[in-house]
Amino acid sequence: MSESKYYLVEKKGHVAWVWFNRADKKNAMNQDAWMDSPAVFKELDEDPEVRVIVVAGKGDAFCAGIDLIGMVGSMPELMENEQKGGLKWKLLKKIYPLQETMSAMEKCRKPVIAAIHGFCIGAGLDFVTACDIRLCTEDATFCLKETAIGFVADVGVLQRLPFIVGQGVTREMAYTAKTIDSRRALDVNLVNEVFEDADALFAGAQAMADGIAANPPIAVQASKDVLNHGTEASVADGLKYVASISSNIIPSHDLIEAFTAFAEKRKPVFTGN
Known part of the structure; x- marks a missing residue:
């Protein structure tokens, strides 16, 4: 398995756990998170022993979103005052690889279960909407944050979320950038099941993954x-x-x-x- 400074991969039988492993920053997605995802999921896709993948976060949160400060160095175009055509063209070419960060789970042939606890904000929500199934803890919170900081969500959540929760809820979340709790997430079908705490969540995710892995x-x-x-x-x-x-x-x-x-x-x- 390729080494990643952001993701930690552990295998339990036919189930691979992909951990967001930046707990000190609440797993905010830095350059390594964005660049390493396609290779991680491609290798798991090609591993014949892996039948199901679970994505989870170390520490007290799933993902607090994009690490804006950490990403500025790789996308200096965001900070330029003169936003002219040539600059926009360069930025456009940088967005496509970021979209692949999320599409990697969707393109992976193996089912991907997101086990979410604590924050699931911005890029974190982008990530889990590209997964097949979402489970969460009672304390989990979700936010389509981009509009609140002046961005349009451009790496897939606006394309995928309507298939999960419908157009009305997607537009509400996108326009207001408000936070919803686990009960609301369950009500709108954003998550399949809610667990009491992280231990119960991870056990539940493993049990579901094992059940899927038992099928052809x-x-x-x-x-x-x-x-x-x-x-x-x-x-x-x-x-x-x-x-x-x-x-x-x-x-x-x-x-x-x-x-x-x-x-x-x-x-x-x-x-x-």
Whole structure:
């Protein structure tokens, strides 16, 4: 696994935990956080032993957002007084790699579960909306912060959040930049489940990941592929696409193993083939 100064990767069986590991700064996303994400998730995507990924934060928060001070050095265009065309062109080219930081989870074939405690602000919310499933603690708070500091959220949250909570809630969060608590997050489907504290959250995330990992990997990954496609295509196109995917993965050794194990009344052993 490639070394990262921001992310810490730990493997527990078929589950990989990707930790935001900058607890002293409440895991604010610095240059390393933005640049290292694609490589981390690409390697996990290519690791045949990894079937599910859990993303979580060390310390007392998931992520307090972008480290603005830490990022100024790599994006001096933000501080220029003369915001003319040539400068904007340079800035545009720097935004694309930042978008890839978030898209890395979406592009990863393995399901990604976000286990959120404490702050999940700005870039932190961007990050978790690119994950497949979100779980949180009772003390978790969420904020689409960018408008409050003069930015438009440009790395994916405005594209992904409406599919999760709908247009109305997304616009409310984007326009007001207000903070919502875990109860509101659950009510609007931003999170799937709320846990009492971090220990319960991490145990719950591991249990969910283990449950997913117990299923045939090829079927889980194909389901993610089809669901991702469905957010960008019409229902008709999505149906054509899933038919194509289904015909490509059936039959598989895991499908045969599932039937055989059921007939033999034993637990199936899936290999991903």
